[in-house]
Amino acid sequence: REKLQIAIDGPASAGKSTVAKLVAKKLNYIYCDTGAMYRAATWYALQEGVALDDDQALGEMLTQMELKFIPSDPEQLVFVNGVDVTKAIRLPEITNNVSLVSAQPSVRADLTKRQQQIASNGGIVMDGRDIGTTVLPNAQVKIFLVASVHERALRRFKENQQKGIKTPLDVLEQEIEARDYKDSHRKVSPLTQAKDAVLLDTTSLDIEQVTAEIMKIVKTEE
């Protein structure tokens, strides 16, 4: 069997990482969360006091950032220069600043290169915003996951409860809308559905149903 590249894109909290992990597990593929890479870059910039809109300074900063993913259950661990940032990169301070950092061309260039390296041998499920359009334009399977803003805010709300993050539902809706807007309107690699991506609306589907849909598409390519 050929080892495929599977790209899963879509707006914030559409369930990408949850289903991407499940698909990777079923296929025994590597899972790569590119959002975590942009979050790690944002964390590092705040740590180093680099302005979040200073394209050049961020580009230089990234040459000093070693990023490591360590497989672990239920959530893979993320390390920046040896510091475990797994939890820190999910805090609201990062979530609400990451779109500014991810809009900077030097940041996208650097992280895109790292992502292409990780995916170069195939056998990978990669989730993000621009995987099907920019990072892996030749991926054999491209999925574009969407869901209503309300449904996505609700999912994030439940996820947050388990982590002890107490942001109210209506604030989450506003934050998700704001992040979608910024991610869709930036100049470099904005969030858009690739022409050859399959659109999957997950609003009224559960995780198992979405995973099964994706596996069906994968089977036709294997």
Ligand code: C5P
């Ligand atoms: O997927 P997640 O919500 O963790 O992504 C965090 C942020 O990283 C997104 O809002 C977006 O600004 C950025 N991102 C991106 N391109 C990707 C993945 C994430 O710009 N491929």
